Amino acid sequence: MTVPLTPAPATAAAAGGITVRPVPYAETVGKRLRDEQFGVVVEGIKDINRLTEEEFAIIEKLLYKHGVVVFEDVDLTPAGQHALTNAFDPDAQEYGHGKVGRPDQASKSILHPDLRTIPGTEVQLIGNGLVTDEHVLQGLANPCKLRHPSHQTFHRTRISDDDSAKGFTRFYRWHIDAALYERDPPKVTTLYGLQMPTAKRNTVRYDDGTGDELEVPLGGTAFVSGKVMFDILPAHLKSLAVRTKVRYAPHPYVWMGSARARSTGLGMESEGTEMALDDLPPWKDEHVKTLPVCWKNPVTGHLHFQVHPSAIHELLVDPLPAGASRTPDTLYPDGAHLTDLKEVRELMYSMQRPGIAPELVYVVDWKPKQLALFHNRGTLHSITGAFAEDEVRAFWQCNQAASVPVVGPTEEDVRRCA
Numbered sequence: 314m315t316v317p318l319t320p321a322p323a324t325a326a327a328a329g330g331i332t333v334r335p336v337p338y339a340e341t342v343g344k345r346l347r348d349e350q351f352g353v354v355v356e357g358i359k360d361i362n363r364l365t366e367e368e369f370a371i372i373e374k375l376l377y378k379h380g381v382v383v384f385e386d387v388d389l390t391p392a393g394q395h396a397l398t399n400a401f402d403p404d405a406q407e408y409g410h411g412k413v414g415r416p417d418q419a420s421k422s423i424l425h426p427d428l429r430t431i432p433g434t435e436v437q438l439i440g441n442g443l444v445t446d447e448h449v450l451q452g453l454a455n456p457c458k459l460r461h462p463s464h465q466t467f468h469r470t471r472i473s474d475d476d477s478a479k480g481f482t483r484f485y486r487w488h489i490d491a492a493l494y495e496r497d498p499p500k501v502t503t504l505y506g507l508q509m510p511t512a513k514r515n516t517v518r519y520d521d522g523t524g525d526e527l528e529v530p531l532g533g534t535a536f537v538s539g540k541v542m543f544d545i546l547p548a549h550l551k552s553l554a555v556r557t558k559v560r561y562a563p564h565p566y567v568w569m570g571s572a573r574a575r576s577t578g579l580g581m582e583s584e585g586t587e588m589a590l591d592d593l594p595p596w597k598d599e600h601v602k603t604l605p606v607c608w609k610n611p612v613t614g615h616l617h618f619q620v621h622p623s624a625i626h627e628l629l630v631d632p633l634p635a636g637a638s639r640t641p642d643t644l645y646p647d648g649a650h651l652t653d654l655k656e657v658r659e660l661m662y663s664m665q666r667p668g669i670a671p672e673l674v675y676v677v678d679w680k681p682k683q684l685a686l687f688h689n690r691g692t693l694h695s696i697t698g699a700f701a702e703d704e705v706r707a708f709w710q711c712n713q714a715a716s717v718p719v720v721g722p723t724e725e726d727v728r729r730c731a
């Protein structure tokens with residue numbers, strides 16, 4: 314079933330009483346993202362906890378076409394959230410980072426320190442401040458103290474306390490929700506906002522010498538399109554992207570624990586501070602993930618530049634395919650295995666940084682009872698914001714390690730782009 318969607322902000326009628334319209338874009342969102350119709354709002358679902366087959370078919374297609382699907386003012390239950398998440402991958406068995414909802418060696422991992430699993434579900438409570446509402450807690454010990462991650466503890470450099478007080482912040486960490494070891498990246502993540510401050514604004518600073526800034530709502534979740542990130546690359550970098558695979562570090566979130574991130578939140582600084590592979594918790598080569606740079610969208614066939622920048626370790630570049638012409642700017646025409654971490658990071662950074670330019674970022678402006686689904690294999694996202702200890706933010710989050718691996722470019726894609 315195809316769902317009509319007009320490019321204009323007017324509400325468009327869709328099948329089964331469902332309506333679909335573009336998300337409300339901030340003024341900073343540029344023409345390219347608007348033309349892509351990145352992000353849609355869906356209305357008219359009868360019961361979000363029990364979708365009909367027809368409703369789900371529509372939503373699934375919208376997710377793959379538009380990257381982010383938002384529902385406003387819906388009453389979701391943890392069981393309903395789990396069912397909705399699982400509908401995208403019925404064979405998925407466990408939370409994206411494993412059964413316990415926490416990575417191995419959690420104490421050394423840089424993953425969310427305050428992830429709480431709602432009892433009997435794979436739904437995680439995340440947020441900030443002291444949560445006391447029983448409906449939000451769903452059986453977790455009351456009160457529950459949460460802490461919103463801050464760039465202050467993750468980035469190499471920090472915004473001064475004075476500037477923080479004035480509302481300046483950063484992208485915390487651009488990422489894909491994925492263990493990147495043993496488990497396959499979830500297809501979808503669902504985020505349900507229950508409590509959050511709604512009136513406060515922040516300004517994200519890139520602090521990378523470009524002067525780039527972006528005004529965001531406090532605690533807004535920032536998204537970019539992996540398709541756009543790929544599409545805007547010059548031809549010689551598209552050629553490299555379709556020929557390259559990333560080998561991620563074993564137990565990447567433990568490995569990077571002592572390293573520090575760039576000021577844009579897009580990957581790490583190279584200071585030689587990563588944990589030595591021998592010092593990591595036990596790992597097996599067969600569980601180390603080697604994934605293509607470009608992931609193929611199962612509905613549109615488009616290629617999405619999907620690299621988790623802070624976890625990258627090595628790059629494996631295929632040679633140009635037979636018949637492809639070499640030009641002076643062709644990179645690694647005979648293939649390569651890049652193992653110099655700084656070189657690997659610089660190369661990926663040069664390919665990803667254009668894709669997080671302010672005009673290419675859509676930020677969800679959260680309201681209570683708002684649900685956002687995002688295509689985790691087609692977008693990158695980052696949290697933003699500096700929260701005071703007493704500012705309460707509570708979200709339910711769910712994703713599941715996928716039952717199938719990601720799909721890279723086809724031979725035809727490689728021939729076309731190389």
Ligand SMILES: [Fe+2]
Nearest residue numbers: 488489490694
């Ligand atoms: Fe995430």
